[in-house]
Amino acid sequence: MRVAIIGLPRSGKTTIFNAATRGRIAVGDFSARSSANVGVAKVPDPRLARLTAMFNPEKVVPAEITYVDFPGPPPGQENAPTFSGETVTALQKADAILHVVRGFENPSAPHPKGSVDPWRDIDAVGFDLLFADIALIDRRIQRVTEGLRGSRASERDNSLKDIEVLKSVQADLEAGKPMRGRTLNDSEKRALRDTFLVSTLPYLVALNIGESDIPRSVELEAELARRVTGTLTGSAAIAGQLEMELGQMAEAEEKEFRASLGAGEPGLERMIRLCYRAAGLISFLTVGPDEVRAWPVAEHTPAQKAAGRVHSDIERGFIRAEVVAYNDLVSAGGLAETRKAGTLRAEGKDYVVKDGDVINFLFSV
Ligand SMILES: Nc1nc2c(ncn2[C@@H]2O[C@H](COP(=O)(O)OP(=O)(O)O)[C@@H](O)[C@H]2O)c(=O)[nH]1
Ligand SMILES: [Mg+2]
The missing domain is CATH 1.10.150.300 (Obg-related GTPase Ych/YyaF, coiled-coil domain)
Structure with a gap:
């Protein structure tokens, strides 16, 4: 799953790329680089923390999304068409598009159009x-x-x-x-x-807001939702710079800072989950003492094909899947209890996997 990040120069694409992937690529660096930045973001999933408490595994593996951040045009060509032939070819290889729109003021990084107007930029890049x-x-x-x-x-x-x-x-x-x-x-x-055609791709808008606009983010997101509409679209407001800085802190320090900023899900996490959902992906879960893991599959994937995500042998030698919905597992308190409660089911190869299914595949090779 690859998300291509697009947007005007100095809208904060590399900043948001860093925030999402916890990367440290230099920002504000539009001329020196000519290759795209590629990085992986973990898809936030609160269910994993709950399952970790239940199974105490050695390893926890969330689902991942790959983000691709393109270099901007060289100085002097900043008002040239946003998409070079090369960029269009790259978009054709993506599963979704993330458009970073500038909402922040920053005189030391001038907007290529001379003023900050996110609604204008959404229309222009959409065009x-x-x-x-x-x-x-x-x-x-x-x-x-x-x-x-x-x-x-x-x-x-x-x-x-x-x-x-x-x-x-x-x-x-x-x-x-x-x-x-x-x-x-x-x-x-x-x-x-x-x-x-690139306009077939799911399309997400991340409005990159300055810290001073954080108190207005609910209002701004409502306005965004009015302007970014239609199937396979989504939007969120993100304080990109702040999120990048938080992502570069040690975990404990980051927690403390986030707590001091107040409750609520950060826009960044919502954006990553939106990208995942908009690209038509859901997660099934596997549990055990070795590993608790979220696996991405397309919606409507049959069980045997989903098994292939875990290992091709499991797909080939598929016998059946033992399935329990995440909520049923949590309310039962453990796998053995779901057997007693009758919420653990045996499903065949054509069973359509649901988001949050906790699955144990039985197979023979
Ligand atoms: N004040 C402020 N500056 C930002 C923010 N996001 C990015 N910048 C600055 O804007 C400039 C361009 O950012 P960059 O991520 O490189 O933009 P890109 O050209 O779209 O990749 C850099 O100087 C960043 O430090 C933000 O949320 N607030
Ligand atoms: Mg950049």
């Missing part, structure tokens, strides 16, 4: 995403058109139909409609078969 797809379809139309020459009559008919469909998809994009969550009919599927 750039649509525009990237319009350009991808343009190129596809061009290729199909070139193929018309010297083609047989039947092929020609199909190609002309494809061009018509491509143009109508393009018209939707031009009207401001992203492809996210849209089911393609057969002729659209055929016309778009070699074209991965």
Whole structure:
């Protein structure tokens, strides 16, 4: 699972990348680097702490998300189109897009547009995403058109139909409609078969707020939710700089600081979970004295395929799955108790795994 981070220069992409992955990449460094930063974030899951208390395992392994942070354009080209061909290719390899939008004032890091206006930037980058797809379809139309020459009559008919469909998809994009969550009919599927459109990707917005705006974050998030709408979208306000600094502290120190900041889930944790959910992922859990672990699988994954996440042998030699819902395990107080309570079930290979299922796979190889 890869999340591509996009946004204007100095919106705090690298800062939020560092916060999410607990990394220490230099921020405010737009010219020197030419390669993307790649790092892993742990998906916060309070269930793991509860299960750790119950099983006292040697190891606890949360689910992970990979974040990719792209370098900005070189100085002097900061108002060039947000997405170079290279970036679009990178987006096509991602599972979700995280758009970091600048909400903080910082005179020593000037905004490329001269003023801080997050709502303007959300619209502009949203348009750039649509525009990237319009350009991808343009190129596809061009290729199909070139193929018309010297083609047989039947092929020609199909190609002309494809061009018509491509143009109508393009018209939707031009009207401001992203492809996210849209089911393609057969002729659209055929016309778009070699074209991965970036506006199909789940889209999350992280509003990077300054510390002085933390008291307003509920209000700002409500405004964000009004502006970022539709299937496969999500948004959160994050104090990026503060989160990065907290993430670089020793654990005990971080806890103390967070406590002094007040209760509530940090925006950063919510953002990571939003990315996970928006990309269609859920977690099943495995427990035992060696390891308590959250495993990411796509929604609607059957048990045998889920077993393959743990090990290919378990998928191949799958016999059955012993499954108990996390809440039932907690209320029973232990695995043995779930047997007595009758909440531990035997499920076959086609059982659809649910978020929070605690699973023991039985297999033979
Ligand atoms: N005051 C303040 N400055 C920030 C915040 N986030 C980032 N910055 C500063 O803005 C500049 C650009 O940040 P960076 O993460 O490199 O942005 P990027 O170009 O989008 O990767 C750096 O000087 C950061 O220290 C924030 O939340 N508050
Ligand atoms: Mg950066």
